[in-house]
Amino acid sequence: MVGAGVIGLTTGIRLLEAGADVRILAAELTADTTSAAATGMAGPVFHGPDPRTVGWELATTRELKTLDETAGVRMATGLGASTAAMGAAPPFADASALVRPATGDEVPTGFTSGLWMRVPLVDIPVYLEYLVGRFTANGGVIEQRRVESLALDAPIVVNCAGVGARRLAADPSVRPIKGQQVVVENPGLDGFFMAVTLEHEYASYHTFGRHVLLGGVTLEGSWDPAPSMEVGNRILERCVKLEPKFANARVLGHRAGLRPGRPKVRLEAETVGRNRIVHNYGHGGSGVLQSWGCAQETAELALAL
Protein backbone atom coordinates (compact mmCIF):
# COMPACT_ATOMS: atom_id res chain seq x y z
CA MET A 1 0.00 0.00 0.00
CA VAL A 2 1.02 3.61 -0.46
CA GLY A 3 -0.07 6.12 2.18
CA ALA A 4 -0.28 6.27 5.97
CA GLY A 5 -3.06 8.86 6.32
CA VAL A 6 -6.56 8.07 7.56
CA ILE A 7 -7.45 6.44 4.22
CA GLY A 8 -4.38 4.20 4.11
CA LEU A 9 -4.66 3.16 7.76
CA THR A 10 -8.37 2.27 7.69
CA THR A 11 -7.91 0.42 4.38
CA GLY A 12 -4.88 -1.40 5.76
CA ILE A 13 -6.88 -2.47 8.83
CA ARG A 14 -9.70 -3.86 6.67
CA LEU A 15 -7.18 -5.73 4.46
CA LEU A 16 -5.49 -7.26 7.51
CA GLU A 17 -8.86 -8.27 8.94
CA ALA A 18 -9.58 -10.04 5.62
CA GLY A 19 -6.37 -12.04 6.00
CA ALA A 20 -3.93 -10.12 3.75
CA ASP A 21 -0.29 -9.35 4.59
CA VAL A 22 -0.02 -5.58 4.47
CA ARG A 23 2.95 -3.24 4.22
CA ILE A 24 2.42 0.51 3.94
CA LEU A 25 5.04 2.65 2.24
CA ALA A 26 4.64 6.31 3.12
CA ALA A 27 6.70 9.38 2.29
CA GLU A 28 5.25 11.10 5.37
CA LEU A 29 4.47 9.11 8.48
CA THR A 30 0.97 9.56 9.90
CA ALA A 31 1.67 12.56 12.16
CA ASP A 32 2.90 14.59 9.18
CA THR A 33 0.03 13.84 6.77
CA THR A 34 -2.95 15.97 5.78
CA SER A 35 -5.00 13.62 7.95
CA ALA A 36 -3.16 14.93 11.02
CA ALA A 37 -4.41 18.46 10.20
CA ALA A 38 -8.09 17.48 9.89
CA THR A 39 -10.78 18.74 12.23
CA GLY A 40 -12.23 15.29 12.66
CA MET A 41 -15.91 16.06 12.18
CA ALA A 42 -17.58 12.89 10.92
CA GLY A 43 -21.00 14.01 9.82
CA PRO A 44 -23.70 14.88 9.29
CA VAL A 45 -24.38 12.54 6.36
CA PHE A 46 -26.63 14.12 3.75
CA HIS A 47 -28.29 12.53 0.74
CA GLY A 48 -26.28 13.72 -2.26
CA PRO A 49 -26.08 12.91 -5.96
CA ASP A 50 -23.58 10.03 -5.56
CA PRO A 51 -25.15 7.10 -3.66
CA ARG A 52 -21.73 5.52 -3.04
CA THR A 53 -20.76 8.53 -0.92
CA VAL A 54 -23.77 8.24 1.38
CA GLY A 55 -23.07 4.52 1.89
CA TRP A 56 -19.39 5.19 2.69
CA GLU A 57 -20.25 7.94 5.16
CA LEU A 58 -22.95 5.96 6.94
CA ALA A 59 -20.52 3.02 7.24
CA THR A 60 -17.95 5.34 8.86
CA THR A 61 -20.36 6.86 11.36
CA ARG A 62 -21.50 3.34 12.30
CA GLU A 63 -17.87 2.28 12.90
CA LEU A 64 -17.04 5.45 14.84
CA LYS A 65 -20.04 4.95 17.12
CA THR A 66 -18.46 1.64 18.24
CA LEU A 67 -15.38 3.59 19.45
CA ASP A 68 -14.96 5.85 22.47
CA GLU A 69 -12.67 8.52 23.88
CA THR A 70 -9.79 6.06 24.31
CA ALA A 71 -9.69 6.14 20.48
CA GLY A 72 -10.31 9.91 20.47
CA VAL A 73 -13.97 9.58 19.44
CA ARG A 74 -16.98 11.19 21.12
CA MET A 75 -20.44 12.34 20.09
CA ALA A 76 -20.72 16.13 20.08
CA THR A 77 -23.57 18.57 19.55
CA GLY A 78 -23.02 21.79 17.65
CA LEU A 79 -24.54 24.42 15.42
CA GLY A 80 -24.21 24.64 11.63
CA ALA A 81 -25.29 28.12 10.54
CA SER A 82 -26.07 29.05 6.93
CA THR A 83 -25.84 32.26 5.02
CA ALA A 84 -28.71 33.21 2.72
CA ALA A 85 -26.78 31.99 -0.35
CA MET A 86 -26.75 28.42 0.98
CA GLY A 87 -30.51 28.07 1.45
CA ALA A 88 -31.87 25.00 3.24
CA ALA A 89 -29.75 21.96 4.17
CA PRO A 90 -30.13 18.90 1.94
CA PRO A 91 -32.04 15.98 3.51
CA PHE A 92 -30.21 14.14 6.29
CA ALA A 93 -29.34 10.52 5.44
CA ASP A 94 -28.93 9.86 9.14
CA ALA A 95 -31.90 11.38 10.94
CA SER A 96 -30.23 10.88 14.33
CA ALA A 97 -27.70 13.60 13.39
CA LEU A 98 -30.41 16.30 13.31
CA VAL A 99 -31.17 17.61 16.79
CA ARG A 100 -33.42 20.58 15.90
CA PRO A 101 -33.49 23.84 13.94
CA ALA A 102 -31.89 26.74 15.80
CA THR A 103 -34.12 29.50 17.13
CA GLY A 104 -33.63 33.04 15.80
CA ASP A 105 -31.62 34.22 18.82
CA GLU A 106 -29.30 31.19 18.57
CA VAL A 107 -28.22 32.11 15.01
CA PRO A 108 -25.19 34.46 15.08
CA THR A 109 -25.18 37.81 13.30
CA GLY A 110 -24.51 37.41 9.59
CA PHE A 111 -26.28 34.06 9.32
CA THR A 112 -29.87 33.42 8.34
CA SER A 113 -30.62 29.97 9.77
CA GLY A 114 -29.05 27.14 11.70
CA LEU A 115 -29.38 23.50 12.65
CA TRP A 116 -28.24 21.83 15.83
CA MET A 117 -26.51 18.59 14.92
CA ARG A 118 -25.04 15.65 16.85
CA VAL A 119 -22.20 13.83 15.12
CA PRO A 120 -19.03 11.87 15.94
CA LEU A 121 -16.16 14.28 16.62
CA VAL A 122 -12.70 12.76 16.40
CA ASP A 123 -9.68 14.11 18.28
CA ILE A 124 -7.35 13.47 15.35
CA PRO A 125 -3.95 13.01 17.06
CA VAL A 126 -5.44 10.48 19.50
CA TYR A 127 -7.47 8.75 16.77
CA LEU A 128 -4.57 8.42 14.31
CA GLU A 129 -2.41 6.95 17.06
CA TYR A 130 -5.22 4.48 17.77
CA LEU A 131 -5.40 3.54 14.04
CA VAL A 132 -1.63 3.06 13.80
CA GLY A 133 -1.76 0.88 16.93
CA ARG A 134 -4.65 -1.20 15.57
CA PHE A 135 -2.88 -1.61 12.20
CA THR A 136 0.45 -2.70 13.65
CA ALA A 137 -1.14 -4.88 16.37
CA ASN A 138 -2.81 -6.84 13.56
CA GLY A 139 0.57 -7.44 11.88
CA GLY A 140 0.70 -4.45 9.54
CA VAL A 141 4.05 -2.82 8.79
CA ILE A 142 4.66 0.88 8.04
CA GLU A 143 7.86 1.85 6.26
CA GLN A 144 8.82 5.47 5.59
CA ARG A 145 9.68 5.52 1.91
CA ARG A 146 8.67 7.73 -1.03
CA VAL A 147 7.80 5.73 -4.13
CA GLU A 148 7.98 7.07 -7.67
CA SER A 149 5.71 4.49 -9.28
CA LEU A 150 2.84 2.16 -8.41
CA ALA A 151 4.64 -0.69 -10.22
CA LEU A 152 5.76 -2.17 -6.91
CA ASP A 153 6.94 -5.67 -6.18
CA ALA A 154 3.63 -6.93 -4.79
CA PRO A 155 0.67 -8.82 -6.30
CA ILE A 156 -1.78 -6.15 -5.15
CA VAL A 157 -0.95 -2.46 -4.77
CA VAL A 158 -3.38 -0.15 -3.00
CA ASN A 159 -2.99 3.53 -3.68
CA CYS A 160 -4.02 5.78 -0.77
CA ALA A 161 -1.62 8.61 -1.60
CA GLY A 162 -4.03 11.51 -1.02
CA VAL A 163 -2.89 14.61 -2.90
CA GLY A 164 0.28 12.68 -3.86
CA ALA A 165 -1.88 10.65 -6.26
CA ARG A 166 -1.73 13.53 -8.70
CA ARG A 167 1.84 12.54 -9.49
CA LEU A 168 1.82 8.88 -8.54
CA ALA A 169 -1.29 7.96 -10.55
CA ALA A 170 -0.66 10.64 -13.22
CA ASP A 171 -4.08 12.10 -12.41
CA PRO A 172 -4.27 15.83 -13.19
CA SER A 173 -7.77 16.06 -11.72
CA VAL A 174 -6.25 15.83 -8.21
CA ARG A 175 -5.55 19.29 -6.77
CA PRO A 176 -4.61 20.55 -3.34
CA ILE A 177 -7.17 22.43 -1.28
CA LYS A 178 -5.28 23.87 1.64
CA GLY A 179 -6.84 23.95 5.07
CA GLN A 180 -5.57 25.52 8.25
CA GLN A 181 -6.51 25.66 11.91
CA VAL A 182 -5.37 27.54 14.98
CA VAL A 183 -5.20 25.47 18.16
CA VAL A 184 -6.14 27.47 21.28
CA GLU A 185 -6.72 26.71 24.94
CA ASN A 186 -10.41 26.06 25.58
CA PRO A 187 -11.95 29.16 27.23
CA GLY A 188 -14.82 27.00 28.56
CA LEU A 189 -16.82 26.03 25.48
CA ASP A 190 -18.37 22.73 24.47
CA GLY A 191 -19.46 21.24 21.14
CA PHE A 192 -18.78 22.97 17.83
CA PHE A 193 -19.85 25.73 15.45
CA MET A 194 -19.48 25.83 11.72
CA ALA A 195 -20.45 28.32 9.11
CA VAL A 196 -22.10 26.68 6.11
CA THR A 197 -21.06 29.00 3.31
CA LEU A 198 -19.54 29.22 -0.15
CA GLU A 199 -16.77 31.53 1.13
CA HIS A 200 -13.18 30.21 1.14
CA GLU A 201 -12.52 31.67 4.58
CA TYR A 202 -15.17 31.30 7.26
CA ALA A 203 -15.55 30.78 10.99
CA SER A 204 -15.63 27.41 12.71
CA TYR A 205 -14.62 26.00 16.06
CA HIS A 206 -14.53 22.46 17.42
CA THR A 207 -13.84 21.74 21.09
CA PHE A 208 -11.72 18.85 22.35
CA GLY A 209 -11.63 19.12 26.14
CA ARG A 210 -8.71 21.41 26.96
CA HIS A 211 -8.17 22.69 23.43
CA VAL A 212 -10.24 24.08 20.57
CA LEU A 213 -9.54 24.00 16.82
CA LEU A 214 -10.38 27.27 15.10
CA GLY A 215 -10.95 27.30 11.32
CA GLY A 216 -11.72 27.35 8.54
CA VAL A 217 -10.00 27.77 5.24
CA THR A 218 -10.31 26.19 1.78
CA LEU A 219 -7.58 27.64 -0.43
CA GLU A 220 -7.44 25.98 -3.83
CA GLY A 221 -4.20 25.40 -5.67
CA SER A 222 -1.61 26.00 -2.92
CA TRP A 223 1.03 23.25 -2.65
CA ASP A 224 2.57 24.77 0.48
CA PRO A 225 1.57 22.56 3.44
CA ALA A 226 2.97 24.98 6.05
CA PRO A 227 0.60 27.15 8.12
CA SER A 228 0.54 30.81 7.11
CA MET A 229 0.61 33.39 9.92
CA GLU A 230 -1.58 35.83 7.95
CA VAL A 231 -4.20 33.14 7.41
CA GLY A 232 -3.92 32.18 11.10
CA ASN A 233 -4.47 35.79 12.20
CA ARG A 234 -7.57 36.06 10.00
CA ILE A 235 -8.92 32.82 11.50
CA LEU A 236 -8.45 34.26 15.00
CA GLU A 237 -10.13 37.54 14.05
CA ARG A 238 -13.19 35.79 12.62
CA CYS A 239 -13.51 33.42 15.56
CA VAL A 240 -13.18 36.20 18.16
CA LYS A 241 -15.92 38.13 16.34
CA LEU A 242 -18.11 35.02 16.49
CA GLU A 243 -17.25 34.12 20.09
CA PRO A 244 -15.57 36.87 22.17
CA LYS A 245 -14.32 34.24 24.70
CA PHE A 246 -11.58 33.38 22.19
CA ALA A 247 -10.07 36.90 22.56
CA ASN A 248 -7.96 35.84 25.56
CA ALA A 249 -7.46 32.17 24.66
CA ARG A 250 -3.78 31.18 24.57
CA VAL A 251 -2.62 30.03 21.12
CA LEU A 252 -1.13 26.53 21.40
CA GLY A 253 -0.21 25.94 17.77
CA HIS A 254 -1.16 25.91 14.11
CA ARG A 255 -2.06 23.01 11.83
CA ALA A 256 -2.33 22.95 8.06
CA GLY A 257 -2.73 20.35 5.36
CA LEU A 258 -3.57 19.80 1.71
CA ARG A 259 -6.98 18.22 1.19
CA PRO A 260 -6.85 15.86 -1.80
CA GLY A 261 -9.39 17.62 -4.02
CA ARG A 262 -10.85 15.73 -6.99
CA PRO A 263 -14.22 16.01 -8.77
CA LYS A 264 -15.06 12.67 -7.11
CA VAL A 265 -13.29 9.98 -5.12
CA ARG A 266 -11.37 7.48 -7.23
CA LEU A 267 -12.15 4.05 -5.84
CA GLU A 268 -11.57 1.44 -8.54
CA ALA A 269 -9.25 -1.38 -9.57
CA GLU A 270 -7.07 -1.57 -12.66
CA THR A 271 -4.46 -3.99 -13.95
CA VAL A 272 -1.11 -2.53 -14.98
CA GLY A 273 1.42 -5.14 -16.15
CA ARG A 274 1.54 -7.76 -13.41
CA ASN A 275 0.11 -5.48 -10.75
CA ARG A 276 -3.50 -5.29 -9.63
CA ILE A 277 -3.83 -1.70 -8.46
CA VAL A 278 -6.72 -0.47 -6.37
CA HIS A 279 -7.05 3.29 -6.03
CA ASN A 280 -8.64 4.93 -3.00
CA TYR A 281 -7.92 8.66 -3.08
CA GLY A 282 -9.40 12.09 -3.75
CA HIS A 283 -11.60 12.48 -0.65
CA GLY A 284 -11.25 16.27 -0.47
CA GLY A 285 -12.65 17.62 2.79
CA SER A 286 -14.42 14.37 3.75
CA GLY A 287 -11.67 11.78 4.12
CA VAL A 288 -12.29 11.10 7.80
CA LEU A 289 -16.04 10.84 7.19
CA GLN A 290 -15.69 8.51 4.20
CA SER A 291 -12.72 6.46 5.41
CA TRP A 292 -14.28 3.26 6.83
CA GLY A 293 -16.80 2.87 4.01
CA CYS A 294 -14.10 3.36 1.38
CA ALA A 295 -11.74 1.06 3.28
CA GLN A 296 -14.24 -1.80 3.21
CA GLU A 297 -14.98 -1.38 -0.50
CA THR A 298 -11.28 -1.09 -1.37
CA ALA A 299 -10.43 -4.26 0.57
CA GLU A 300 -13.23 -6.11 -1.24
CA LEU A 301 -11.95 -4.92 -4.63
CA ALA A 302 -8.32 -5.69 -3.78
CA LEU A 303 -8.99 -9.21 -2.58
CA ALA A 304 -11.94 -9.77 -4.96
CA LEU A 305 -14.03 -10.81 -1.94
Ligand SMILES: Cc1cc2nc3c(=O)[nH]c(=O)nc-3n(C[C@H](O)[C@H](O)[C@H](O)COP(=O)(O)OP(=O)(O)OC[C@H]3O[C@@H](n4cnc5c(N)ncnc54)[C@H](O)[C@@H]3O)c2cc1C
Ligand atom coordinates in the same frame (compact mmCIF):
# COMPACT_ATOMS: atom_id res chain seq x y z
C1 LIG B 1 -7.89 21.79 7.91
C2 LIG B 1 -8.55 20.52 7.46
C3 LIG B 1 -9.72 20.11 8.10
C4 LIG B 1 -10.34 18.92 7.70
N1 LIG B 1 -11.45 18.51 8.38
C5 LIG B 1 -12.06 17.35 8.05
C6 LIG B 1 -13.18 16.89 8.79
O1 LIG B 1 -13.61 17.50 9.77
N2 LIG B 1 -13.79 15.74 8.38
C7 LIG B 1 -13.32 15.02 7.30
O2 LIG B 1 -13.92 14.00 6.97
N3 LIG B 1 -12.23 15.43 6.61
C8 LIG B 1 -11.60 16.57 6.95
N4 LIG B 1 -10.51 17.01 6.24
C9 LIG B 1 -10.09 16.25 5.06
C10 LIG B 1 -9.24 15.07 5.43
O3 LIG B 1 -8.17 15.50 6.25
C11 LIG B 1 -8.69 14.40 4.15
O4 LIG B 1 -9.74 14.07 3.28
C12 LIG B 1 -7.94 13.13 4.52
O5 LIG B 1 -6.99 13.39 5.53
C13 LIG B 1 -7.25 12.50 3.32
O6 LIG B 1 -6.58 11.37 3.80
P1 LIG B 1 -5.57 10.56 2.90
O7 LIG B 1 -5.13 9.40 3.73
O8 LIG B 1 -6.17 10.31 1.57
O9 LIG B 1 -4.36 11.57 2.62
P2 LIG B 1 -3.13 12.02 3.53
O10 LIG B 1 -3.49 12.15 4.93
O11 LIG B 1 -2.54 13.19 2.83
O12 LIG B 1 -2.11 10.80 3.41
C14 LIG B 1 -1.47 10.50 2.18
C15 LIG B 1 -0.33 9.55 2.43
O13 LIG B 1 0.23 9.17 1.17
C16 LIG B 1 1.63 9.32 1.22
N5 LIG B 1 2.18 9.53 -0.10
C17 LIG B 1 1.76 10.40 -1.06
N6 LIG B 1 2.55 10.30 -2.15
C18 LIG B 1 3.46 9.33 -1.86
C19 LIG B 1 4.56 8.76 -2.58
N7 LIG B 1 4.86 9.15 -3.81
N8 LIG B 1 5.30 7.80 -1.98
C20 LIG B 1 5.01 7.38 -0.74
N9 LIG B 1 3.99 7.90 -0.01
C21 LIG B 1 3.24 8.86 -0.57
C22 LIG B 1 1.81 10.52 2.15
O14 LIG B 1 3.15 10.59 2.60
C23 LIG B 1 0.80 10.15 3.24
O15 LIG B 1 1.36 9.18 4.11
C24 LIG B 1 -9.82 18.17 6.63
C25 LIG B 1 -8.64 18.56 6.02
C26 LIG B 1 -7.99 19.72 6.43
C27 LIG B 1 -6.71 20.12 5.77
